[in-house]
Amino acid sequence: MDALLTLILEFAIPTVIVAAIFATIMIFLLPREVRTIFKRELKAYFTSPIAYVLFVVFLGISSTLSFFFMGVLESEEASLLQPYFQYLPWYLVLIAPAVGMRLWSEEQRLGTMELVLTMPLAPWHAILGKYLAAAVVLFGMLVLSFPIVWTINYLGDPDNGVIMAGFVATYFVALCFLAVTSVVSAMTKSQLVALLVSVAICMMLWLSGLPHISNFLDSINEGWWLLIYPFLKLANSLGAMPHFNELAKGVLSLRDIMFFVTFIFFCLFATSVVIRLKRA
């Protein structure tokens, strides 16, 4: 019973507050065009089997693997930090592109892009509306992984603040992957191509921040490596992992949050550029 109460107080209520803030922004701050596109897109996720399949796959993979292979139950502090959150972004490398692959590919395949872009709205209305719908689907996935939090609370007395931070950090990474997928899906009418290319880019985005790579780059001081050093360093600095690690530890630094927000806005802007080039 205590675990349930904790779950409600420390997770359910903040989640509802976040949802309420989102709804308020949606209704009062964003133009009606964004809302219309958002509503249609979100509904489309749930009128086709895609959202349900992804929910099951994500929850299935993330909880089973964490329980059975990563030793959530064996870890002494019953903290989710190490085993669970360290692996979540790896699943999201696959899941976020799977959620986002249809965003613009489907529009191009059906030809409805021509319909939407000849309506009296700015392209960013459509880009943002679609992106937010997919972001809500990802949010739903994370919310539905509450049983694992409940279990941990039932079995022990974890630091729920850190667990919350882990979810926030995971969500930011998921939003970055989704933004990458938005750009890629604008380039092709094939959802499969959009998925594969996005997974590859998200994987690189995630891996390029690996500590090994940063350490290796810092050790470079001679040879032809120096020629491509700036590019490697740039790729390394785009890596999402260090920012994720900081946030997941519960350290809410503006620098890390700005990294994610800037990255997402850049990708959404890139989506609009790709769409414009596609038409030219």
Add this chain to the structure above:
Amino acid sequence: MIEVNDLHKHFGSKVAVDGVSFKVKKGEVLGFLGPNGAGKSTTMRMVTGYLPSTSGQILIDGVELEDNEVTAKSKIGYLPESAPLYSDMTVEGFLRFAAELRGIPNSGLTDAVNKAIETCFLEKVRHQSIETLSKGFRHRTCLAQSIIHDPEILILDEPTDGLDPNQKHEVRALIKRMGRDKAIIFSTHILEEVEAACTRAIIIDRGSVIADGTPDELKAKAQNAGAVLLRASGLAGTGIQQELEKLTEAKKVIVVESGDDYIEARVVPAKGKGNELSPAVFKLCKDKGLEIQELRVEQGRLDELFREITKSDSED
């Protein structure tokens, strides 16, 4: 309402539209004719603001499209070529979505959707998923979204494509009816459609306008316009042919059928002699004592003109 000046569109080195200009006033229905790949759809896509033009000017109700896209687009209803739709929605849901994007206020949504459903005869499939619709219904659903906000300007890319003859007739009648108080452009391959619904037509070939006029004016340009079809008996066919060829009003005589004592032939008028040809033929028959079974002046046919002026393209 619509004014297009010297519009160009290049895709890389390929020139898709090469200096197209035209105007459509309120109450006019402009038919777009041309072979496949002539630049009809590309022109329409530029006028609707989907494709940016390489150069040229598009004015929608006096508003320059390039500078004021959203305002210009709000005045246009557009049916794209393949009638694209979201297959996961119902007809009503889709129309409501289109109406919302068109900026119809919430209080007027239901009315607008109902009106469009009624106009396009969609009552039967109102709650049906678009995925399960037949081609005719899909087309009409897309047509319904283009008129949902009662636009002043309608641009329809092959609106009757894929419809059965009854549906074609209905859509043509609808276009004609709406054309009274809107400016409409529609493209088609079916020439009788132009005669049935258009007040004016232009023929586009290889990116340029090669003919522009009312359907009657265009027909008059056809080679056979004003030709006299004669079926007469009383003399050997070849004899009659020789007599006909002697007429100064005739340019040439095309024999359709000929026999020992009859001929059926089409007499093409010499330039500027269109009005004098049939009296001359009639007089000749009377003078030679021929029995006329049929004598009529042929209207030019749009498909003839179409073939004549776009022929070189298909021979490429």
